[in-house]
Amino acid sequence: MAQSGEIVFEGVSKSFTDGSIPAVNGVSFRVAAGNMVVLLGPSGCGKTTLLKMVNRLYDPTEGKIWLGGQEIHTLPVNELRRHIGYVIQQVGLFPHMTIRKNIAVVPRLLGWDDQKIDARVEELLDLIGLPTSYLSRFPRQLSGGEQQRVGLARALAADPSILLMDEPFAAVDAINRERLQGELLGLHCKLAKTILFVTHDVEEAFRLADKIIVMRAGKVVQYGTPIEIVTHPADAFVEDLVGSNNLLRRLSLVNVQSILKAREEMGIPAVLPEADAEETAVLRPEDDLRSALSLLLSSGRDTLRVENASGIPLGEVGFSDLRSMLFAAPSSKKKNCQ
Numbered sequence: 001m002a003q004s005g006e007i008v009f010e011g012v013s014k015s016f017t018d019g020s021i022p023a024v025n026g027v028s029f030r031v032a033a034g035n036m037v038v039l040l041g042p043s044g045c046g047k048t049t050l051l052k053m054v055n056r057l058y059d060p061t062e063g064k065i066w067l068g069g070q071e072i073h074t075l076p077v078n079e080l081r082r083h084i085g086y087v088i089q090q091v092g093l094f095p096h097m098t099i100r101k102n103i104a105v106v107p108r109l110l111g112w113d114d115q116k117i118d119a120r121v122e123e124l125l126d127l128i129g130l131p132t133s134y135l136s137r138f139p140r141q142l143s144g145g146e147q148q149r150v151g152l153a154r155a156l157a158a159d160p161s162i163l164l165m166d167e168p169f170a171a172v173d174a175i176n177r178e179r180l181q182g183e184l185l186g187l188h189c190k191l192a193k194t195i196l197f198v199t200h201d202v203e204e205a206f207r208l209a210d211k212i213i214v215m216r217a218g219k220v221v222q223y224g225t226p227i228e229i230v231t232h233p234a235d236a237f238v239e240d241l242v243g244s245n246n247l248l249r250r251l252s253l254v255n256v257q258s259i260l261k262a263r264e265e266m267g268i269p270a271v272l273p274e275a276d277a278e279e280t281a282v283l284r285p286e287d288d289l290r291s292a293l294s295l296l297l298s299s300g301r302d303t304l305r306v307e308n309a310s311g312i313p314l315g316e317v318g319f320s321d322l323r324s325m326l327f328a329a330p331s332s333k334k335k336n337c338q
């Protein structure tokens with residue numbers, strides 16, 4: 001299988017019983033390698049069914065799926081799954097196995113030697129930020145959030161090019177959920193994997209996604225960047241989802257990074273202002289635009305510098321960006337599927 005993590009769905013449908021309305025209905029989209037794409041939609045709209053077709057837990061009734069340029073049925077299923085990490089909602093750690101054994105499940109299946117497995121397990125533990133003393137514990141001796149991290153480490157063990165994550169943080173409390181989202185964003189930057197992430201939490205989707213696929217009743221309603229979805233919702237359903245009549249809510253869904261990325265995609269060079277002595281307020285890429293607005297208002301400036309956590313300037317964001325976000329001219333309400 002080509003190592004590239006591109007995912008392509010072409011006219012994919014899945015019915016569970018003959019003649020019933022398909023759970024996934026004529027879905028086509030393309031996820032570029034290295035992108036984090038979030039599937040967002042209400043309960044029962046077909047998100048899990050769609051995800052399970054990628055690693056062939058379900059087979060489509062119609063249509064085709066390609067990973068890295070290869071149609072998935074042309075590969076032996078074990079070979080296919082070796083390139084795909086899968087994190088499920090209930091974590092699914094094996095309760096009678098230690099954390100070490102849980103993380104090592106796939107490498108062991110692949111016949112790695114003990115030394116290589118031990119080195120990989122310790123590397124992953126470091127990546128998810130848990131101490132090595134946890135390796136001899138059992139899942140029940142970990143908090144829900146810690147178990148989720150181990151689930152992620154297990155999915156990453158054989159270094160897959162694609163990660164499928166089905167509501168991985170749904171059972172975690174709000175504070176830990178936000179922390180895990182931040183960690184996932186950090187890991188995504190570091191590891192550059194293609195991630196398909198399922199949620200029905202609108203805030204979570206907008207926080208994590210390079211692009212969002214909005215689903216409803218088995219169909220893709222809209223596929224676009226967070227900015228595109230907030231500024232040009234495809235229909236009344238998406239409008240309700242993003243609170244089109246509520247300006248502050250719309251601002252809270254989009255972060256500073258999305259503005260910088262959109263400019264980059266349009267070929268607009270970043271302005272990297274020098275720090276000036278009076279400047280106290282700076283924005284971080286992960287700040288949402290509602291916080292940016294409040295900082296702009298309190299600083300009395302028209303624009304603010306954006307810096308990463310190491311103090312490296314990334315550009316600037318100002319009132320004009322917020323205005324164009326909120327008052328973008330509505331485009332034709334065509335579907336934005338690729």
Ligand SMILES: Nc1ncnc2c1ncn2[C@@H]1O[C@H](COP(=O)(O)OP(=O)(O)OP(=O)(O)O)[C@@H](O)[C@H]1O
Pocket residue numbers: 016023041042043044045046047048049050200
């Ligand atoms: N194994 C199955 N057999 C029959 N019907 C199924 C099966 N799995 C899912 N369905 C049906 O397919 C539809 C989509 O289910 P799916 O699990 O994909 O939804 P979902 O979007 O993941 O929902 P949730 O957010 O609640 O997890 C539902 O109507 C469900 O009842």
Ligand SMILES: [Mg+2]
Pocket residue numbers: 047048049166
């Ligand atoms: Mg589901």
